[in-house]
Amino acid sequence: xxxxxxxxxxxxxxxxxxxxxxxxxxxxxxxxxxxxxxxxxxxxxxxxxxxxxxxxxxxxxxxxxxxxxxxxxxxxxxxxxxxxxxxxxxxxxxxxxxxxxxxxxxxxxxxxxxxxxxxxxxxxxxxxxxxxxxxxxxxxxxxxxxxxxxxxxxxxxxxxxxxxxxxxxxxxxxxxxxxxxxxxxxxxxxxxxxxxxxxxxxxxxxxxxxxxxxxxxx
Ligand code: SF4
Ligand code: SF4
Numbered sequence: 194x195x196x197x198x199x200x201x202x203x204x205x206x207x208x209x210x211x212x213x214x215x216x217x218x219x220x221x222x223x224x225x226x227x228x229x230x231x232x233x234x235x236x237x238x239x240x241x242x243x244x245x246x247x248x249x250x251x252x253x254x255x256x257x258x259x260x261x262x263x264x265x266x267x268x269x270x271x272x273x274x275x276x277x278x279x280x281x282x283x284x285x286x287x288x289x290x291x292x293x294x295x296x297x298x299x300x301x302x303x304x305x306x307x308x309x310x311x312x313x314x315x316x317x318x319x320x321x322x323x324x325x326x327x328x329x330x331x332x333x334x335x336x337x338x339x340x341x342x343x344x345x346x347x348x349x350x351x352x353x354x355x356x357x358x359x360x361x362x363x364x365x366x367x368x369x370x371x372x373x374x375x376x377x378x379x380x381x382x383x384x385x386x387x388x389x390x391x392x393x394x395x396x397x398x399x400x401x402x403x404x405x406x407x408x409x410x411x
Contacts (some may be wrong), residue, residue, distance in 0.1 A: 246272055318353075
């Protein structure tokens with residue numbers, strides 16, 4: 194499958210039309226294939242919790258991927274939060290013949306998991322950043338305060354599974370799009386147009402960074 198990404202159109206290892214896409218055995222076989230390359234490379238060990246979880250499991254089984262349990266195969270895919278850092282650093286991504294694509298393998302695992310085991314409310318909320326952002330912005334001062342109360346974080350961890358130590362992004366007092374509509378200025382450049390992919394993080398969490406970015410274009 195091709196997608197537009199940093200550096201242009203990229204070829205990803207994610208074919209939802211493949212008849213084996215949701216086949217559990219095929220999924221674990223693909224995980225083992227990818228893991229067998231990653232365990233010998235280990236370049237991505239510092240990027241996220243997925244790789245340490247994988248390498249710990251491999252080391253527990255003396256380098257034998259075949260001995261990994263289903264839980265051990267699943268954990269690295271569960272922990273991936275799709276930043277794609279490993280994808281852009283990995284020398285073995287498509288079109289390389291090994292076609293290593295860790296984030297899309299994780300995505301495939303999560304599609305399989307949600308289809309077969311359903312999604313928790315927390316997972317649904319975490320994926321719907323627009324809904325969470327729209328509901329939070331009008332109450333930003335309260336949300337920002339409550340999110341930093343240790344007792345609330347303990348409850349949040351118990352109910353939603355959000356680790357009490359996780360640093361939560363602040364909520365903007367207004368969305369970036371609403372601020373931009375009021376403060377729009379002409380941009381420099383040949384045709385006076387700029388495409389800005391502001392993402393949910395600028396829109397709901399980091400308004401000041403959005404303003405700073407716009408200064409570059411003015
Ligand atoms: S994703 Fe690529 S670079 Fe990262 S550990 Fe695996 S094989 Fe190595
Ligand atoms: S895409 Fe997933 S596996 Fe790769 S570095 Fe990011 S979180 Fe880790």
